[in-house]
Amino acid sequence: MIWTTLVLAGLVTFFTRFSMIALLKKDYFSPRVKIVLSYIPSAVFPAIIFPAVFLNSTGQLVFLDNPKVLAALAAVLVGYLTESVIATILSGLGVLWLLIFFI
Amino acid sequence: MNTRYKIFSKGCLDVIPLIIPVVPFGVIFGVIGIESGLGPTVTFLMSIIIFAGSSQLAFVQLYTGGATTPVIVSSVAIVNSRHFLYSAVIAQYLTKVKLFWKIILSYFLTDQAFIVSQKYFKEQPKNKDRHYHLLGSGFTLWFVWQLSTIAGIVLGEVIPKELNLAFAVPLTFISLIIVDIKKIDHLIVAITSGVFAIIFFNLPLRTYIIVAAAAGILVAYGMSYTKLYRK
Numbered sequence: 001m002i003w004t005t006l007v008l009a010g011l012v013t014f015f016t017r018f019s020m021i022a023l024l025k026k027d028y029f030s031p032r033v034k035i036v037l038s039y040i041p042s043a044v045f046p047a048i049i050f051p052a053v054f055l056n057s058t059g060q061l062v063f064l065d066n067p068k069v070l071a072a073l074a075a076v077l078v079g080y081l082t083e084s085v086i087a088t089i090l091s092g093l094g095v096l097w098l099l100i101f102f103i
Numbered sequence: 104m105n106t107r108y109k110i111f112s113k114g115c116l117d118v119i120p121l122i123i124p125v126v127p128f129g130v131i132f133g134v135i136g137i138e139s140g141l142g143p144t145v146t147f148l149m150s151i152i153i154f155a156g157s158s159q160l161a162f163v164q165l166y167t168g169g170a171t172t173p174v175i176v177s178s179v180a181i182v183n184s185r186h187f188l189y190s191a192v193i194a195q196y197l198t199k200v201k202l203f204w205k206i207i208l209s210y211f212l213t214d215q216a217f218i219v220s221q222k223y224f225k226e227q228p229k230n231k232d233r234h235y236h237l238l239g240s241g242f243t244l245w246f247v248w249q250l251s252t253i254a255g256i257v258l259g260e261v262i263p264k265e266l267n268l269a270f271a272v273p274l275t276f277i278s279l280i281i282v283d284i285k286k287i288d289h290l291i292v293a294i295t296s297g298v299f300a301i302i303f304f305n306l307p308l309r310t311y312i313i314v315a316a317a318a319g320i321l322v323a324y325g326m327s328y329t330k331l332y333r334k
Contacts, residue, residue, distance in 0.1 A: 002145060005172045009162055009179040010152035016183040018209035020190035021197055029191060035327040036320065040185050042289040043296050043319025044178075045157070045276040047312045048164055050297030051304050052273035059304055068270060075274050079281035085124035088278035089131070089271055096270055 067099035107232045114220060114239020121215040122244060124278075126251045128156050131271045133255015135160065138268060139167040143256045150252040154210065154245065157279060158182045160272050161312075170309035181316050189217040193237070196224040200234050208234060211241020288331035295322045 029037070053072040056062045063069060075092030082088070129150070136146030141163065153159050158179045165175050189212055197205055220237040227233045262268060283289040296319030303311040 001172070002141070002166070005162075005166070005175050006145065006149060006152055008172065008176045009158065010154075012176055012180045013153050013155050013158055013183050013186075014210060016180065016186035017190055017212040018206065019187055020194040021205050021209050021212075024194055024198055029188070032324075032327050034188060036323050037185055037188050039289065039292050039320070039323030039326065040181070041157075041280050042283050042293045043323050044161075044181050044312075044316045045280050046293045046297035046319070047300040047315035048161055049273040049276050050300045050315075051311070052164070052270070054301055055304060061301060068273075071270065072273065072277065075277050076281065079278055080285065083282050085275075085278040086127055088281060089127065089274045092274040092277070093266075093268075093271060096267060100267065 067096055070099060071096035107235045110230075110232050110235040111239040114216075114223070114236035114241075115243040116239075117219040117223065117236070118215055118240035118243050121218060122247050125156070125215065125244065125247055128275060129248050129251025130255040130258065131268075131275055132156060132159050132163075133252040133257075134259040134262060134268050135163055135255075135272060136252075137256055137259025138262075138264065139163050141166075143260075146256055146259075147249075147252060150249055153179070154248065155179075155183060155213065156248070157276070160275060164272050165309055165312065168309050170312075174309050174313065178312050178316070181313075185214075186212065189214075189221075192221055193217065193224070196221075197234060199231070204234060208237050208241065211237065211245060213241065213244050215244050216240040286331075288326045288329070292319050292323045292326065295319050 049072070053068050054061055054063065054066070056066070071092045074095040075088050078084075078091035079088035132150070133146060136149065137143065141149075149159050149162065153162065161178055161182050162175055165178055170178075190209070193208075193212060197208065200208075216237060220240050223236045224233055227236075259268075280289070280293060284293050296315045299318040300311050300315035303314045305311075306314065
């Protein structure tokens with residue numbers, strides 16, 4: 001089961017990269033499509049971020065009394081100021097550990 | 104042969120500055136793969152078969168959340184759709200190379216390799232061996248990605264579960280969009296997607312990710328009619 005999924009995901013990834021190289025088209029996309037594609041990370045990643053931050057293990061929405069919310073806010077703040085991938089991840093984990101283990 | 108080797112080496116060297124954030128990303132993926140119970144073999148082979156960091160993390164997150172094959176594969180397709188753009192830009196420089204080369208270079212076409220090699224291609228309009236640059240940048244990134252995954256797999260076996268390292272997944276995705284969402288239009292798209300994901304989280308088969316991405320893309324389409332995206 002996981003192998004089928006894995007191979008299909010691998011093929012999909014490869015074919016998005018191979019697509020236009022195989023078709024030999026350089027201006028296949030209209031400017032509008034290019035603009036919309038440039039939003040893809042902002043349109044997709046929050047769908048993974050939000051549930052992982054705001055929902056508890058049973059899928060209930062928890063704002064207060066949820067160390068993950070504060071940790072994510074810290075990561076956003078540090079990321080906003082430093083624009084560093086490593087600093088963003090470490091600050092989020094650091095705040096989470098601080099809240100879980102010491103408070 | 105000698106000039107080809109030189110071009111290849113230049114590709115390897117040019118991509119190095121962009122590799123630094125790739126290492127923790129690969130390590131996190133390896134750790135998460137082990138903590139999610141995928142096992143070292145699946146985790147390691149995923150880095151070889153998919154070879155795309157955000158897709159791999161999305162895959163693991165959805166798989167452990169109980170998503171089915173069609174949902175996982177279509178999510179990976181959406182996450183990867185930005186590669187269409189890279190492919191379209193690179194295609195114009197690879198019209199003369201053999202199919203075998205096109206296949207190999209497509210496999211290596213990551214964000215980082217694309218950034219440095221398309222810059223080189225632009226500077227070398229007449230160089231017949233310029234594709235060796237993408238081979239160099241792509242291969243270097245590939246090699247570092249596999250090493251970081253292995254490091255993560257080893258670490259994942261010893262790191263205690265209490266550390267909640269699975270939380271590194273949303274944090275990694277935050278770090279990937281943080282520069283974009285400084286712009287108001289991207290922020291609106293991102294919040295739409297996130298709120299839809301929460302509202303539709305209980306849809307069967309974890310299809311919320313498709314619904315949320317669709318909502319985000321629809322808003323992005325609306326943004327393309329405004330002046331906001333130019334800022």
